[in-house]
Amino acid sequence: MIRFDAVRKEYPDGTVAVEDVTLEVPSHGVVVLVGSSGCGKTTLLRMVNRMVEPTSGTVSIDGVDVRSIDKVELRRSIGYVLQAGGLLPHRTVADNVATVPVLQGTSRREARSAALGLLERVGLDPKLGDRYPAQLSGGQQQRVGVARALAADPNILLMDEPFGAVDPIVRDQLQQEMRTLQSELGKTILFVTHDIDEAFALGDEVLVLRKGAEVAQRGTPAEILANPADEFVSRFVGAGTSRRTLSVREVDGRRIVVDGDDRPTGVLAG
Numbered sequence: 001m002i003r004f005d006a007v008r009k010e011y012p013d014g015t016v017a018v019e020d021v022t023l024e025v026p027s028h029g030v031v032v033l034v035g036s037s038g039c040g041k042t043t044l045l046r047m048v049n050r051m052v053e054p055t056s057g058t059v060s061i062d063g064v065d066v067r068s069i070d071k072v073e074l075r076r077s078i079g080y081v082l083q084a085g086g087l088l089p090h091r092t093v094a095d096n097v098a099t100v101p102v103l104q105g106t107s108r109r110e111a112r113s114a115a116l117g118l119l120e121r122v123g124l125d126p127k128l129g130d131r132y133p134a135q136l137s138g139g140q141q142q143r144v145g146v147a148r149a150l151a152a153d154p155n156i157l158l159m160d161e162p163f164g165a166v167d168p169i170v171r172d173q174l175q176q177e178m179r180t181l182q183s184e185l186g187k188t189i190l191f192v193t194h195d196i197d198e199a200f201a202l203g204d205e206v207l208v209l210r211k212g213a214e215v216a217q218r219g220t221p222a223e224i225l226a227n228p229a230d231e232f233v234s235r236f237v238g239a240g241t242s243r244r245t246l247s248v249r250e251v252d253g254r255r256i257v258v259d260g261d262d263r264p265t266g267v268l269a270g
């Protein structure tokens with residue numbers, strides 16, 4: 001479990017990115033932080049691996065204050081996936097994935113062979129292991145980013161808009177694959193996005209944040225959609241908008257789900 005206890009972050013220029021946040025992220029679940037640009041999501045996420053130190057308050061993992069853990073050790077023990085993939089451009093894909101295990105003492109050969117297995121696991125042809133990041137598509141690079149984050153078999157994965165830079169179709173695929181992977185691996189995942197649909201697609205729980213990373217509402221996607229806490233959340237999730245208001249029409253004997261503009265969104269099973 002990750003716990004934020006009364007954390008506040010004021011940057012040296014006086015910007016208060018995180019006001020006063022207390023929250024828990026239970027183990028083995030996916031918690032998504034969603035909010036507009038600049039609301040403090042990234043700052044909060046980076047406090048977990050000490051890329052940002054809180055001005056006050058405490059972040060702990062399974063009851064251990066992260067400040068008591070060596071920064072380098074901590075970062076190697078937590079998977080971190082960024083929007084740009086964060087891959088090292090002058091290393092091959094396989095070497096990128098193998099970097100942390102090698103630093104942790106795994107032999108190069110063993111780490112490389114594990115890396116090829118991980119590439120397969122995230123849906124890539126292991127042959128791509130010999131390429132350089134620039135020789136891959138954006139979606140493939142994101143997959144490598146996920147493989148690299150998983151390489152040291154961390155309990156915790158921090159994901160900062162990892163699918164933000166790819167087209168909607170690839171994004172959809174990556175989200176589905178992440179769900180499958182998570183059902184197999186059961187990591188503790190803290191995921192940041194500004195896209196409410198992505199939050200609803202991936203989160204066991206979703207936290208809608210306002211400025212200063214203040215939690216406007218926390219709940220399952222269904223709870224938030226069914227019962228938005230206030231006007232801010234309601235607007236953010238689009239509850240009550242034509243896109244969210246679905247109804248059923250019968251067409252040629254099949255039951256089609258349509259949105260408030262009568263546009264089809266799916267077919268009812270059964």
Ligand SMILES: Nc1ncnc2c1ncn2[C@@H]1O[C@H](COP(=O)(O)OP(=O)(O)OP(=O)(O)O)[C@@H](O)[C@H]1O
Nearest residue numbers: 011013015017036037038039040041042043044194
């Ligand atoms: N190093 C820094 N120095 C000063 N201000 C910063 C720094 N990093 C972030 N901020 C400010 O802190 C606030 C929160 O930023 P943060 O990146 O955490 O938000 P975010 O919700 O992740 O936004 P985005 O979705 O755009 O990445 C913003 O006002 C931002 O400009």
